[in-house]
Amino acid sequence: MPRVTYIDTDGKETMLDIAVGTSVMQAAVYNGVDGIVAECGGSCMCATCHVYVQEDQLARTPPMQPDEDAMLEGTASPRKPNSRLSCQLVVSPDMDGLVVHLPETQT
């Protein structure tokens, strides 16, 4: 299973092996990674599963759809070029080794 590493603002790392087809958000919630809120449950409605993808890995993530691009305008922490909503990052074999940084706050 592809492995994804979550790094919080204190530098704490959580590594999860995630089944292909599961989102980076779902895996975080299911494994109790603090720092992903996902208030809407993954419907791309709330922008509380914001992550910063390690820059050199952006090309390995699924392309951003218009809804995600739009909702990223409403994140609580600043949007950056590597900002993504983790509910839209459905894990594929290409994403093994992905590193995402958690923002200061989601709400």
Added chain:
Amino acid sequence: MPQQQVVIIGAGHGGFQLAASLRQHGFDGRIALLTDEPVLPYQRPPLSKDYLDGKIGFDLLLMRPEAFYRDHGIDLMQGARAEEIDRAGKTVHLASGVRLSYDHLVLATGARNRVPPLPGIELDGVCYLRTLGETHELRDRLAAAKHCVVIGAGFIGLEFAAVARTHGKPVHILELTDRVMGRVVCVETSQFFAEAHRRAGVEFSFGAQAVRIAGQNGRIDHLELADGRNIPADLVLVSIGVVPNGELAAAAGLAVQNGIVVDDELKTADPAISAIGDCASFPSVHAGGNMTRLEAVQNAADHARTVADRITGKPHPYTALPWFWSEQGPLRLQIAGLTTGHNRTVVRGDLDAGEFSVFCYRGETLLGIESVNRPADHAHARRILAAGRQVTPAQAADESFDLRAAASARPA
């Protein structure tokens, strides 16, 4: 100092979030989280959407897996029913005989389905859609249904209709008023949704009052309307709103008026008892300070965070901006702010193309924004309203006016 104990009655979005936030803020006392359902706390919004449709399983509904509660020292008590609050003794009595003492008691008791006093309401085939158990029953019956009738054209009724239509089931919606979602959206949005559902094959009867559910051999056969019509039905979804669960509070002598009455920090008149989420009636800064009760995930979760802040020594008034969403087939409705009492609307975007936002004003004051398949507008709307900024009606109507800039402008 002895260990503090927080007792939370109700493990919906509010109750769950409170327990989680307390631990996130380093609260090291005891937390008892009570649910009267026999399952782990779960998310409700997907019940009327992807879960009803069979697109996701129960594991994806869970707020957190079982281990989360153990790892965070949250004493999750499933199937626990609180019967009485002893305020003098700061103790909650459970139906099981267990007594829980508390320093802080938080009522997150939610709401229950409003059940109309209709003859035949007890018949087999009358369904509701609020809990997991109700959703399972509805899903099973939907599979076999030939004539679905929905009483009440709110979010739940319309979300169900959208799912039922994708399964090719005939759906007839009865609504007492003259439009859909009349309590929460403006006329333009309402008309747009009614038309979209009609095009998807949903039949509507407005101003329609059911007077009897007629059955045969204990099963529904048809509905009788006040205008004399008979509507064939083998599945009836009752979705006419909810009643807040305030009985426990009322029996303890706390004020209940369309919800458990709390102040701007969500405390009842007894400072050791708070109420959050659907069951709480609170003064909202987004409603001119009027007492407000909301049925929304955002409200429940942000209430919970506010109470967690107070219990951990950082009290502040509740001021979060309300927002809501609904998914009905291909349509995504997102609402920012409270539009109750608006008397003027401005449409931005293309109503005919199904991508638009309606800015709702009272006079010149922007109250809220309803967006249909315009998520960027919604994201901007939340920032604009949360910051107390204004967009004039003329600006709203002007597509060249930059909402994004208005949302990110520094306060004057």
